[in-house]
Amino acid sequence: MSRPFRIGLTGSIGMGKSTTAGMFAEEGVAVWDADAAVHRLYGRDGAAVVPMKELRPDAIVDGAVSRERLKLWIAGDDAALGRIEAVVHPLVAEDRNRFAREATAPVLLFDIPLLFENGSDRWMDLTVCVSTSVREQRRRVLEREGMTAAAFERILSKQMPDAEKRARADRIIDTTTLDSARAGVREVMKDVETRLA
Ligand SMILES: CC(C)(COP(=O)(O)OP(=O)(O)OC[C@H]1O[C@@H](n2cnc3c(N)ncnc32)[C@H](O)[C@@H]1O)[C@@H](O)C(=O)NCCC(=O)NCCS
Numbered sequence: 001m002s003r004p005f006r007i008g009l010t011g012s013i014g015m016g017k018s019t020t021a022g023m024f025a026e027e028g029v030a031v032w033d034a035d036a037a038v039h040r041l042y043g044r045d046g047a048a049v050v051p052m053k054e055l056r057p058d059a060i061v062d063g064a065v066s067r068e069r070l071k072l073w074i075a076g077d078d079a080a081l082g083r084i085e086a087v088v089h090p091l092v093a094e095d096r097n098r099f100a101r102e103a104t105a106p107v108l109l110f111d112i113p114l115l116f117e118n119g120s121d122r123w124m125d126l127t128v129c130v131s132t133s134v135r136e137q138r139r140r141v142l143e144r145e146g147m148t149a150a151a152f153e154r155i156l157s158k159q160m161p162d163a164e165k166r167a168r169a170d171r172i173i174d175t176t177t178l179d180s181a182r183a184g185v186r187e188v189m190k191d192v193e194t195r196l197a
């Protein structure tokens with residue numbers, strides 16, 4: 001049996017990855033979310049706890065990796081995020097590969113914020129970028145509890161520019177409204193169904 005069709009979904013912070021991935025799930029697509037995998041890895045008994053404790057003992061609170069402690073470290077040390085990624089990304093890739101091995105759906109979607117940055121686009125059959133205006137992106141992200149303009153800018157500086165992601169992706173879904181996103185999802189699914197026919 002040929003392996004399932006793999007869609008790589010990406011987009012910068014607040015562009016609508018999770019919401020759009022949910023729309024693909026409504027079409028019967030099995031979805032894997034990298035950020036959710038990181039939450040599992042950071043949780044108590046998560047596979048990242050021991051290696052992160054070795055890397056940065058004060059990052060562990062109540063047996064789990066504390067994001068607040070990580071953010072304090074990142075804010076004070078330019079090398080911190082790269083060192084965290086070196087520990088976490090291989091564990092995220094293992095989680096992704098296990099999902100792909102065990103999945104039974106004909107179409108899989110991988111919601112990966114760093115799809116192009118970490119080269120996992122090469123593993124996909126089709127790449128999709130979600131995007132809207134900078135203004136709408138900023139409005140959405142600054143709405144979040146505890147988010148500041150400085151934190152938003154810092155995260156953006158760590159991500160490939162939206163324009164480059166749009167240029168590299170096979171398809172772009174406009175997430176300015178729920179209707180535009182849903183129409184984009186349907187278009188991609190029509191294309192995938194044609195390829196699988
Ligand atoms: C930096 C951390 C502590 C911030 O946690 P917090 O809960 O405040 O934010 P959250 O995880 O929701 O991320 C906010 C936004 O930043 C993005 N982001 C997360 N990690 C990174 C990264 N290493 N580089 C660029 N963007 C990132 C997320 O996709 C999201 O768009 C956390 O994101 C983290 O531990 N990141 C390192 C692990 C990683 O690289 N994850 C991305 C897997 S593809």
Ligand SMILES: Nc1ncnc2c1ncn2[C@@H]1O[C@H](COP(=O)(O)OP(=O)(O)OP(=O)(O)O)[C@@H](O)[C@H]1O
Nearest residue numbers: 012013014015016017018019140175176177178181
């Ligand atoms: N198509 C859309 N139309 C209107 N609002 C949307 C749309 N997609 C997402 N949003 C809103 O934008 C915000 C961010 O959406 P979402 O969490 O899906 O983005 P994300 O890219 O996964 O974010 P992050 O990168 O931070 O994880 C949410 O408040 C969501 O309700």
